[in-house]
Amino acid sequence: VEDRKQRVVVVGGGTAGWMVATTLVRLLPHACTVQLVESVEIGIVGVGEATLPHLRAFVQTLGIDEAEFMKTTHATFKLGIDFRDFGRIGTAYLHPFGDFARPVNDVPFYHYWLRMRAEGRRDSVFEYSVANVMSAANRFAPPATDKASLMSTISYAYQFDATLFAPYLRAYAEARGARRTEGKVVEVEQDPQSGDITAIKLENGPRIEGDLFIDCSGFRSLLLGGTLEEPWEDWSPWLPCDRACALPCTPLPGPIEPLTRATAMTAGWRWRIPLQHRVGNGYVYSSSHISDDEAVRAITGAVEGKPLAEPRILKFRAGRRRNGWSHNVVALGLASGFLEPLESTSIYLVQAAITQLVELFPHGGIEPADRNEFNRMMDLEYERIRDFLILHYHATERDDSDFWNHVRTMEVPVSLEEKIELWRKEARVARHNTGLFHEPSWVAVYIGQGIVPEAWDQRADAPDSTSLGQGLDHLRAQIRQVVATLPDHREFIERRNAAIAEPVT
């Protein structure tokens, strides 16, 4: 006997809301009905333009054609994040998507580099990242599936117009049976005994009942934070940035960089994300270190193109709701927590929560063990990302402003302190098999921000210096050679767009 369908009510129609709606109608149409409530008056945050490679799996799951999707959302390819002035003013490095070359004799490549560096070799480990060499040359081609090819060591993500992403998903979801209701939630009804939410009432009268409520109401966290009063865990002592000033600009002629740029500023950092039709810019800053006016002046002075809109200020704070799933409410995106966009993790966190929700989707009543499992997995995600973000601020020599003095000298979570120690002393990256940011990502930020360990894997001592040096020379030349044959990023995109406009018959 199959259970009746679960009535899922999604509150809020931004990126998170439509991502969960599309996933449910695509993967679990026989298990649930989906109704989404959104209000045009409230609008969406929608500045998020940067994503991580995981989003490709989402696009694939929905069965969307990538080229068409990218054309609609004016998307570009992203091979990594180019960090400038973080470790020290004047420095730059790419957090590349993909690996540094390949392990040799079970030993990750960078250990050989560390050894040769100690022996006096003067090149950068980033010269051995194919994604880095590609993005520096503004070239792009998809990764190779053949493991023997150097092109198999890269990965990529999208940079897109988030305000076009949600409508794109909305069309997809509505075509597959999701119902959308316009209106503001004015009242939430709870079961007096269990405290579960039974229905929401909208401004103009309609009352919507549900079995499972997905809170995608953004920072307001209407159901989880509001009705259910799930406590807030504050992470702002470690991540003090609490405002962003967004300023999209006209595109620049010439090559499109296949990367997001993050440039450290006096009281935070600014993003620069080239899309097909514009360049997204914004200054993420700490309001206790500079005023909004100063931030607006700083970003206005820093952008290259002509502004397409007035500077827009967004407020937030770093932290999360203790549990993302409480009673029969699952919060996604900003309604469940916020980590600043330094590593483009917002959409990833939505996606990760959706993946867990699909795995643990209730059959009939919600089992406490499922909630616990969901919260356990999301705890892992949030805490690892938190530590990784803090590292970008903490691993610095900068002492040119109060902001940088604060983050450089602050006490960091013990979990991060130990990770840094393990790296500094032994060149090891703590391992985990799930979630975000694996060994190459940590290595990139550590080395890119000036934490170069005193040690390396002892197995890297096996080859003699001369042949190891020659091996590195050869590999570097090989990477350059491979990259030189790749198409220009802009041309690659334009060719794909053109192929969609005029389908070959």
Next chain:
Amino acid sequence: VTTAPERAIRSVLVAGGGITALSAAIAFARALPNVSVSLLETPLDPGALVDRLPGTMASVHGFHRRIGVDEVELVRSGAATHVVGTRFENWGEQSWYHVHGDYGLPGTGTPFHWIWLAAWKAGKAKPFHLYSAPAALAAAERFIHPVPDPASPLHAYDYDLRLDPSRYCEILSAVADRYRITRERGGLEGAERREDGGLAAVRLKDGRRIEADLFIDACGPSAPLLSIVGGAFESWSEALPCDRLLLATSSTATPTPTDSITAMPWGWRWTSPGSSHSLQAYVYASTISSEREVRIASGGDAEAISFRPGRRSEPWARNVLAIGDAAVVVDPLYGAGSLLALSAIQRALDLLPGRDCYPLTLREYNRLTEAEALRARDFLSLHYLASSRRYGPFWKAMAKRDRPNSLAHILRQWTYRSQLPFYQEASFTREGWHAVLLGMGVMPRHIDYRASALDPEQCALVLQQTKEAIAKLPTALLPYPDYLRRMIGR
């Protein structure tokens, strides 16, 4: 001259009397050519299951490739035969097979267990193992090395090696010589401590002393070196009840690539027919049955071996690293101990600290090792604590036992929604769990939504075609003894 070599380990002393010690010494000598590796050959501990029993898991192939041991040579010298599957009998209502590999035919796309569950819900599925190519080979007692063509159903599986401990040791011994590992012989008398609490040197009964930067204790469950510097023991007797084994060999065997594990009223019997002899192990819990009762089945000549399932809570303490039964003792089902030993050796190399044995590195090593050990424990425990068998005193006692929390969680996820939660460092695959759960008849109340969305008729058709294609596979293959002869060119 650089800073790292100043902290680098210069010498390693491995102590032990069997496969574990040799494997560790060879792996370290190969990976670290600038380090002096010595092997102190201590008498074999009779309770060291990894050194005594013939089971290995498929992970041994990677190790052999690394150290240059050729499988053909192993087979030719009688040190190894293949195990493509293990038949489990009398554990539940029907037999099932443990194999390494995918179920279904290549290119199905949808996870095969979803297809099976959807058809099962409609009453149209036959036993799960009938849809596995290696299980079909195991049932027919045939073997072939996986073929390179990815479209073939004989492509995506792996196999274990059934090793003859003494012959295998001879081969490893020759490899150890190739890597110029220094051999020392003699009983351990005691040890000298360093100021920081670690070991400075071991003293032998003949009065000699041997210094090293790192000591590897592969001496078996007594862990004489680790015990000096720490090594509290955490017992798993609740989760893994068996603690006695009667070991018998018979010489009149034809080798087969199929082991069998049969549940008995007092525990279980393992039959492993190798090339020169067949081994039988009778495994039971001394708290439930007496040796006399089990001897009725084993016969009088069988050697009695005691063991105590559990783990050292800190397998790497100071500059002493315990490997094999010195670190963790698991139930002999599947020969999981050898899998954990090889994995520990590789992990130690992957995390090798400087000779000060930096505590954070050891903690990371111990954290990962614990996660892996607990996952293996839960998988083995599943066989005892989730079986529906009630016949016999052992099984009646099992029915009353509490499950470890982590296993209870896994079983709940499975029985409620036919899913297995994700854990770090899992050595047994999801397919392996599915085989045991479905084999023992632990059926889910709800099937995964993505499975229930599939059309049961279509799934039943896929199952039928799969079963027919797989059933035909063994008939084209040589009988195993002929396959072996051809492999070694005789």
